[in-house]
Amino acid sequence: MSTALQAADEPQHGTDETPLPRAKTPVTIGKVFGLSVLWSLLLIALGVVAVRDALVHADLLDGRPWTQQALDFLDGHTAGDWLVPVAVLCLLLALWLLVVAVKPRPRSEARLQADTGVFLTKTSLRRLATSAAGDVDGVDTADARATLSRVRVTATTTPDQVDAVQAGVQAAVTERLAALVQPPRVDVRVTTTGGTP
Amino acid sequence: MTRTTLSADRIATAVVAAILAVVGLLALMWRFGWVLDLPARSSTTVVADLETHAWWPWALGVAGVLLVLVGLRWLWAHLRTSGVSQLNLPGTGSEGRLRVNGKAAASTAADVLADNPGVRSARGRLTRDRGQLVVDLRASLTPDVDLEDLASVCDTVAADLAHVLERSDLYCRVHLSVTGSGAATSRVQ
Numbered sequence: 001m002s003t004a005l006q007a008a009d010e011p012q013h014g015t016d017e018t019p020l021p022r023a024k025t026p027v028t029i030g031k032v033f034g035l036s037v038l039w040s041l042l043l044i045a046l047g048v049v050a051v052r053d054a055l056v057h058a059d060l061l062d063g064r065p066w067t068q069q070a071l072d073f074l075d076g077h078t079a080g081d082w083l084v085p086v087a088v089l090c091l092l093l094a095l096w097l098l099v100v101a102v103k104p105r106p107r108s109e110a111r112l113q114a115d116t117g118v119f120l121t122k123t124s125l126r127r128l129a130t131s132a133a134g135d136v137d138g139v140d141t142a143d144a145r146a147t148l149s150r151v152r153v154t155a156t157t158t159p160d161q162v163d164a165v166q167a168g169v170q171a172a173v174t175e176r177l178a179a180l181v182q183p184p185r186v187d188v189r190v191t192t193t194g195g196t197p
Numbered sequence: 198m199t200r201t202t203l204s205a206d207r208i209a210t211a212v213v214a215a216i217l218a219v220v221g222l223l224a225l226m227w228r229f230g231w232v233l234d235l236p237a238r239s240s241t242t243v244v245a246d247l248e249t250h251a252w253w254p255w256a257l258g259v260a261g262v263l264l265v266l267v268g269l270r271w272l273w274a275h276l277r278t279s280g281v282s283q284l285n286l287p288g289t290g291s292e293g294r295l296r297v298n299g300k301a302a303a304s305t306a307a308d309v310l311a312d313n314p315g316v317r318s319a320r321g322r323l324t325r326d327r328g329q330l331v332v333d334l335r336a337s338l339t340p341d342v343d344l345e346d347l348a349s350v351c352d353t354v355a356a357d358l359a360h361v362l363e364r365s366d367l368y369c370r371v372h373l374s375v376t377g378s379g380a381a382t383s384r385v386q
Contacts, residue, residue, distance in 0.1 A: 050260050054255070057257065094215070120344075
């Protein structure tokens with residue numbers, strides 16, 4: 001199997017070589033990415049306004065400078081109660097942005113036990129759980145929802161098999177995901193489809 | 198996205214947060230007369246007077262162009278992919294460094310991975326992620342795959358890559374993706 005990667009005249013190495021070390025766990029793109037696209041667009045917009053106003057000042061464009069209009073708008077207001085909700089909004093937004101700026105990006109895949117980096121996607125967790133649950137005796141239909149920390153499986157069966165299926169699905173899904181470093185919690189809900197005639 | 202871009206993004210977001218916080222605090226100070234003794238009526242005449250100077254249009258124009266350029270550069274930094282194709286291998290002697298197309302090594306590793314029960318297909322590439330040079334393999338699996346077995350196969354493939362590529366700064370990551378539903382399929386060869 002390893003000859004595909006090595007020259008034909010080299011001796012087989014394979015198992016006595018340490019594998020490439022594990023890369024960092026994959027993470028989602030994070031909110032900071034989208035926000036930064038927004039900031040860069042705002043910068044461009046501000047720049048365009050500034051250039052436009054400069055051209056108006058130089059009499060190369062018609063109209064009034066927008067910066068002047070903005071300053072006129074901000075002039076002559078008295079401190080009223082309207083400032084309070086504005087202030088609260090600003091402070092809440094500031095807090096949220098600070099948290100987003102500082103928080104590490106959440107993991108997007110679950111790590112498997114291995115020397116090198118092997119990861120399972122969230123969708124894979126869901127499909128493995130569904131498949132494992134579906135293979136249990138007595139299960140009519142099975143469905144699952146998964147996050148990296150919790151898998152919720154729903155299965156349907158006949159009323160006389162509910163307890164057996166509950167235990168069976170719990171065991172099957174837990175065993176299926178046992179190869180993970182931090183196996184998610186498995187919650188099973190069994191509903192009935194009606195008795196056999 | 199590079200680490201520099203990510204750091205710049207975080208700093209920029211924190212700066213916006215700081216600006217909003219200052220605006221909010223100033224609004225409260227203005228309304229309730231705390232700390233600063235802000236006048237009862239807002240006045241923008243100080244800034245408006247700036248506009249009457251002869252250098253104002255120039256300053257505004259230059260600032261505007263700079264803002265647009267910075268904004269575009271920053272935006273572009275978010276659109277770049279992080280694939281790395283040429284990889285220099287440590288060679289013997291001063292003449293000639295062995296050059297292996299990193300993509301080819303990763304692709305071969307993917308082919309090896311794909312040749313296992315439970316693996317439908319696999320592809321590989323070399324990428325840079327958060328300061329690491331990573332051999333990134335992606336494999337499509339059937340739902341009945343044996344995960345423990347596959348994990349040790351991945352270790353073997355990673356060991357072969359370590360031997361072939363001989364770099365101390367390479368990492369490996371295999372993404373496993375289960376595709377399709379339920380029924381076990383037999384591999385007809």
